[in-house]
Amino acid sequence: MDAEPGAARGLGDGRTWVGLGLGIVALALLSTGTWAKETAARAAALFGEADRGAAPQPADRR
Numbered sequence: 001m002d003a004e005p006g007a008a009r010g011l012g013d014g015r016t017w018v019g020l021g022l023g024i025v026a027l028a029l030l031s032t033g034t035w036a037k038e039t040a041a042r043a044a045a046l047f048g049e050a051d052r053g054a055a056p057q058p059a060d061r062r
Contacts, residue, residue, distance in 0.1 A: 030036060
């Protein structure tokens, strides 16, 4: 039986859920691996350099 045009689709077949699950696992592995830790360390170093930058100038009081 065909759905009417514009009708909401069901939950789909199992392939959709397997694909989404594999995508989530891939993102989890990428975000917790060595590459992610090294990237986080480089970003933290950049922020540390910015924190050690020029001293703030006092406000101009007139």
